[in-house]
Amino acid sequence: MRNIPFASFPRSAWERLLNRSAVRDAGAPGNCFPRRAWEAWLILCLALLSAPLPAVVEYHPFDDPAREKAYQTLISELRCLVCQNQTIADSNADLAKDLRQQVYDMLQQGKSEQDVVDFMTQRYGDFVMYNPALNVKTALLWLGPVAFLAIGIIAVVILARSRTKPVLPTLDKSQQSRLNDILQKGEED
Amino acid sequence: MLKLKYLLPLLLFAVLAVFLAIGLKLNPKEIPSPLIDKPAPAFSLPVLANPEQRLSVADMKGRVWLLNVWASWCVSCRQEHPLLLELAKRKATTIIGLNYKDEAPAAAQWLQQLGNPYDASVMDLDGRIGIDYGVYGVPETFVIDKRGIIRYKHTGPVQPGDIEQIFLPLLQRLQQEAA
Structure with a gap:
C-alpha cells in the first residue's frame, strides 16, 4: 500500500484548501485559490488510485526483461494453495513466497515458462x-x-418453434358459407 | 406428456439439490494429490537427532513407511501428535518425520516435551522438499510402499478414527505386497 496518509500531505496545500486567509497571508493572489484546490484534489485522487497496487514484499532482480515478464505472468497464474482464492503474486502466505522463489530460481536457471508450469502441476x-x-x-x-450454452440454445429453438406454429383454419363448406354470410350482411339474427 | 412438462422443474430442482448437497460435503481445502501411485520424490536430508547423518528415500527401499510432515510451529500437529504416538506404539510401520521449515532446537524441544513417535526426523529447513511433495497444509501424511511408491496422502491432522479405519488396514495390505 502506497497510500499517502493525510498527515503527510503538503501542509501548505491543505492550508490553501481549507483556509483562504492562509493563502492570502502567504502573499499569493486570491484568485489563484481554485486552481490550487484542483491540484490538491488531483493529488488526493492519485493517492487513492495508487492503493490497489500488488503488495509483493520481496524483490527479485532480473537481467533479462523477457524473463521478468515470464515471472510476472507465472506468479499471477499460479494459485496459492493456502489461501486458495489468491494467486501467489497476491498472497503473503509463506508458501506463496517459497513458490515465488521457486519460479524465480527456475527462470534464472534458464527453464521455460512451460517447465515451471509442469513442475508445479506435477506436485x-x-x-x-x-x-x-x-x-x-x-x-x-x-x-x-459450452455444453450448457448449447442446451440453452436448443431449448430456446424448440420453444420458439412450438409457439410460432400457424393455427390453420379448419372450416367445412357450411361453416365457410355461414362465415361469408356474416361478413357480407353483418351480425346474424 | 403434459404431466412430465409440469414435473420437469421439480426434477431439475432435485438434480440441482443433489449436486449442491454433494458440494456442501466436499472439503475445498482437500486437493487430490497428483503424486499418488508415483515414486516418492527423492531427498537426502540431515537427521534432526544427529545432523551429521543423512537419511534418503533410497534408504527406505523394501519397507512400508509413513512420511509425516510436521513442525514445532504447527498448531494442528499438536492435535494429531497423540495419534501418531499411539500408532508408533503398535509398531505397524516405520514413521519418518519431515520437519518442515523449522528450527532444530525448537523441533528437538517439541519432541522432548510431547514424546517422539518418529523412527527418525529429517530437516527440510528451506521447504524445498516440501514443495517436491506438494505440501501446502502441515501436517500431511504420506504412506509409501516397499517399492518407494506413494500410495496414500492425508492432508491436515489425522483424525481419531483414521488410524483404525484407514492407516492400519492399508499398512497391513502393503506389508503383504512383494518388495
Whole structure:
C-alpha cells in the first residue's frame, strides 16, 4: 500500500484548501485559490488510485526483461494453495513466497515458462493453475459452459418453434358459407 | 406428456439439490494429490537427532513407511501428535518425520516435551522438499510402499478414527505386497 496518509500531505496545500486567509497571508493572489484546490484534489485522487497496487514484499532482480515478464505472468497464474482464492503474486502466505522463489530460481536457471508450469502441476495438480490445461480431467470444467450454452440454445429453438406454429383454419363448406354470410350482411339474427 | 412438462422443474430442482448437497460435503481445502501411485520424490536430508547423518528415500527401499510432515510451529500437529504416538506404539510401520521449515532446537524441544513417535526426523529447513511433495497444509501424511511408491496422502491432522479405519488396514495390505 502506497497510500499517502493525510498527515503527510503538503501542509501548505491543505492550508490553501481549507483556509483562504492562509493563502492570502502567504502573499499569493486570491484568485489563484481554485486552481490550487484542483491540484490538491488531483493529488488526493492519485493517492487513492495508487492503493490497489500488488503488495509483493520481496524483490527479485532480473537481467533479462523477457524473463521478468515470464515471472510476472507465472506468479499471477499460479494459485496459492493456502489461501486458495489468491494467486501467489497476491498472497503473503509463506508458501506463496517459497513458490515465488521457486519460479524465480527456475527462470534464472534458464527453464521455460512451460517447465515451471509442469513442475508445479506435477506436485500440486491442475488445481494450482488458474487456467488449467485442457485434458481428460479438466474437460468438464472447460467444456461444461459450452455444453450448457448449447442446451440453452436448443431449448430456446424448440420453444420458439412450438409457439410460432400457424393455427390453420379448419372450416367445412357450411361453416365457410355461414362465415361469408356474416361478413357480407353483418351480425346474424 | 403434459404431466412430465409440469414435473420437469421439480426434477431439475432435485438434480440441482443433489449436486449442491454433494458440494456442501466436499472439503475445498482437500486437493487430490497428483503424486499418488508415483515414486516418492527423492531427498537426502540431515537427521534432526544427529545432523551429521543423512537419511534418503533410497534408504527406505523394501519397507512400508509413513512420511509425516510436521513442525514445532504447527498448531494442528499438536492435535494429531497423540495419534501418531499411539500408532508408533503398535509398531505397524516405520514413521519418518519431515520437519518442515523449522528450527532444530525448537523441533528437538517439541519432541522432548510431547514424546517422539518418529523412527527418525529429517530437516527440510528451506521447504524445498516440501514443495517436491506438494505440501501446502502441515501436517500431511504420506504412506509409501516397499517399492518407494506413494500410495496414500492425508492432508491436515489425522483424525481419531483414521488410524483404525484407514492407516492400519492399508499398512497391513502393503506389508503383504512383494518388495
